[in-house]
Amino acid sequence: MRISIDPSLCQGHGRCYDLAPDLFGADDEGYATLLVPDGRVPADLEDGARLAAANCPESAVLVLRDAVTEEVTR
Amino acid sequence: MSVDDRFTSDASTLRSDPALGTFSEIVSGPVRDWATDFSHTGEEWARGAIGIWDDLRQRCPIAHTERFGGAWLPTRYEDVAAVAYDTEHFSSRGIIAGNFRPPRALAPVGGTPPISSDPPFHHDARKLLLPAFTKNAVGRQEESTRAFCASLVDGLAGRDVVDAAADYAQHIPVRVIADMLGFPPEDGPRFRRFVENALEGIDLPPEERLARSSRLFEYLLVQIRDHLEHPREDLTSYLLEAELHGRKLEPAHVAGTMALLLIAGIDTTWSAIGASLWHLAGHPEDRRRLVAEPGLRPRAVEEFLRAYAPVTMARLVKDDVTWRGVEMKAEDWVLLSFPAANRDPAQFERAGEVLIDRQVNRHAAFGLGIHRCVGSHLARMELRVALDVWLDRVPEFSLADPAAVRWSTGQIRGPRALPLRIG
């Protein structure tokens, strides 16, 4: 699983870094950053990734299953 | 020491002359039909807003009123989100829907940047504030907030019935923002009056409202001058030094932002804390669960923010437009009801129920899009700490007199009287 943040949508609500602090951080202005290289989510943090995506008010967190299947959830 | 000549004139120079704005006729009296004559300023709204939105969402999802010079009320999540994201058609020049519209010439800055600002100015005015309000930055206020909440509970000792709104919730955001702006803590009771004037009293005669709001700016000028003489590490000194586009901020920008920070954080957070305690007082099973499971509290806080979202904003329609089937006129108000959106069954499962362990909760209590509440991390911290301290210290409480609970009128919704039996 991979995650990414759409910076054109992120408004810094911080739900992602509240709910999954191992995957998401905040920059100096509170916008989300990724803490895992290339957005690759370790298997034990997949639930956190889904939770963050499901709670982002701006739908700015993208969760991509393996690139091949291209299934995208926001 | 060099004198800052931005602040040598009197307080009237800190804001545009309100006489340049427009006043509409004050229409009060009971609402005939919520779909065509709604009003957010009466007791019926205060008591029953949630039912009113649920009803309107089904039979007239974009309601209208001739009051306030013309206003609209969308109640579906989809429509509220669309207005929030649409800065082409809707302006933030006015955000408190009433009988006064700020002068048109104020756009895109508005009287209280960034909440009153439109793009492109908005972005830069907002950027100035963001670093002071990140989750990390507000974490520095947590310890003192916790100590202050504990001192408020200490003050309740020996009483069986307390007013959790007036004796507890109200004081917390007042103290926090006074500390951040660097205002004397003993001025707290005055802030309450400033907030009341700005957000309630919508139907008062214009001269009265203006006279009251000039007192706020007179107060701010005193604080500004004090900070110029004795600069310190707080938001007021920060704003006085801040630069935008290579120059220090206009005096009206400094004062407008200070007014915003003072007003935006008080009634809102007070309402959120009060509504959460009100819910728990009436739902002993939820109360016992949160007392026993502190780990669940952050999730419960999000659900309280969804179900009892305190803040409705407003926009002004820029030009005549047919919007989703209704004919909006330039200068009409649109109420941006994040609370109604948060209860839309098309967006939330079991929208009408309060589920303190709700997992998926994409609520909009702090707004959507470019104006997302700058204070959201601060407000969340205050709410969490206020509930932590209360639940740990006062685990047993119930409504002392349900009929005596009084909810606010206007755009900020929360309990203003909340008698609880404790212990």
Ligand code: HEM
């Ligand atoms: C539970 C408490 C709070 C709620 C529910 C809340 C809600 C909101 C909402 C819905 C907006 C969006 C306005 C719009 O779209 O026009 C907003 C904006 C804002 N809030 Fe809050 N607020 C709360 C507490 C605070 C606090 C504690 C502060 C800081 C002292 C604060 C400062 C601001 C500011 C500066 C803006 C303007 C942001 C902009 O226009 O870019 N709020 N708030």
Ligand code: SF4
């Ligand atoms: S929850 Fe969404 S909007 Fe908020 S910081 Fe994370 S990605 Fe950005």
